[in-house]
Amino acid sequence: MGRWEPNARGRLARAALVLSAEHGYESTTVAEIAAAAGVTERTFYRHFTDKADALFPDHDVLLERLADVARQAADDGASVLDAALAAIGDLATMAAAEPERAALSARVVPTVPALAGRELVRQRAIADAVSGALTERGVRAREARLAAETALGVWRVAVAEWVDAPDGRTLPEVVAAAAEAVRAL
Amino acid sequence: MGRWEPNARGRLARAALVLSAEHGYESTTVAEIAAAAGVTERTFYRHFTDKADALFPDHDVLLERLADVARQAADDGASVLDAALAAIGDLATMAAAEPERAALSARVVPTVPALAGRELVRQRAIADAVSGALTERGVRAREARLAAETALGVWRVAVAEWVDAPDGRTLPEVVAAAAEAVRAL
DNA sequence: TCGGTGATGTCATAGTCTGACATCACCGAG
DNA sequence: CTCGGTGATGTCAGACTATGACATCACCGA
Incomplete structure (x- = not known):
């Protein structure tokens, strides 16, 4: 056993969300x-910006x-x-x-403008990462971007459905269904 | 002449950007x-959140x-x-x-994550406002949203073109051209 | 055994944002 | 003309966010 409880980062992330x-x-x-995680405020800022x-x-x-995942596929x-x-399926x-x-995250984030903005930035980063990976595999830039944007659209739609109607389906199932719907277009 | 210089809000916004x-x-x-605008820090927060x-x-x-604009059209x-x-043309x-x-805004905003996030939130608000206006005029929700998203896509593409290649065209011109390209799809 | 390393704590401080209260030119009622 | 209300601003105090500088100490390999 170390000098401190291990996984301070995980405890902090969990405490922040809860x-x-x-x-x-x-x-x-x-x-x-920080107190809930049993560390100091300063330590929080060593784990998160x-x-x-x-x-x-x-x-x-x-x-x-x-x-x-995108490259492999x-x-x-x-x-x-x-x-x-x-890639979006893996995200799910x-x-x-x-x-x-x-679930907690989906409930908290949209209600706070600062978090909503960050989530949108995150989604753009994902789109860039996925489209970049596809470009590496020889896909033309425009096509790669469109595919990434479309997949992200699937993600947004699926998450919205999943939180609005908790009908027991898991998020991956909802994402898969939405992906199927897009392929049918 | 009032007790203070008029248009403190405008001076603050300008000073912030410059x-x-x-x-x-x-x-x-x-x-x-605030100092550049000739007011107090507290006054800044009375004009901006x-x-x-x-x-x-x-x-x-x-x-x-x-x-x-969308309703009128x-x-x-x-x-x-x-x-x-x-509506997007009017924005331009x-x-x-x-x-x-x-121009300043287009140069400053993307380089600061917090501002980039806010800009994305703003764009979503615009999309909601426009699609809401169209829905009021009897357009089906899905169609209204798609139109708003498409128009916003035109905006993003046009702004990117405008800042990357300052070939003398005005922003409304670039937006009009991008809009034409979308209609041709 | 001992010095280095890494994760943490402690302290100080700049900057953000908010609440509470004070000030005072302007303006309309009388 | 005077007076009280109004609105925009100033002043002050304080909680909270975020970062730099330095101290501590269990652990680990030489």
Whole structure:
């Protein structure tokens, strides 16, 4: 056992989300989050660039992973659109691994302008990562961007459906259905 | 002549943009902006909700105006897409009325994540306002949203072209050309 | 055994944003 | 003409965010 409890970062991210869902993002202070995680405020800022960052953890790792999935799909002979959709499917899989987190996040983020803005920036980063990966595999830039944008549209639609009508379907299922609908266009 | 110089709000917005373009958004303080405008820091916060707000002034007025344009175009018998494009054309016209501001803004905003996020939120608000206006005129929700999104896509493409290649064309001209290209699809 | 390393704590401080209260030119009622 | 209301601003205090500088100390390899 180390000098401190391990995984301070994970505890901080979780505390940030739980407290934000409970009392609202803006009225929970970084000091409270840090205290809930058993560390100092200063330590919070060693793990996250700012308060909002704690609600969007592992940004860079995520982008690299999605790019990998898109590249792999492209190598496996998937169409451009299907490769982009594969990346979004993987995004759904990751979200499904922490359904509670996904649900809380989907409920908290849209209600706070600062977080909504950050989510949109995140989505653009995902679009850039996926379209960049496809471009590496020889897809023309315009086509790659369109595929990425379309896949992201699928993501937005699916998430909206998933939170509005919790009919028991998992997020990956909803995403798959939405992806099927797009392919049918 | 009043007790204070008139139009403090305008002076603040201008100072915020000029100083941000000069020294960077994050390194210009609200105190500096207020001083440049000849008022107190507290007064700044009476005119704008936060620092970023000063770079996106008159948000609500803008939304109402764009909705009006879309409604008017719809009443004049324009197609759904053309009505949405009319609103975006009006947006370009307003930007062209202050070309210096538009150019500075286009240069500063994308480089600061917080501002980029806010710009994306603003664009979504515009999309909602325009599609809402069209819905009021009997357009089906899905069609209205698609038209608004398409028009906003035209805006993004046109702005990108305009800043990248300052070939002398005005923003409304570039927007008109992009709109024409979309209609041709 | 010992020095380096890495994660954390402590302290200080600039900057953001808000609430509460004070000021005072202007303006309309009488 | 005077007076009280109004609205925009100033002043002050304080909570909160974020960052730099330095201290601490368990762990780990030489």
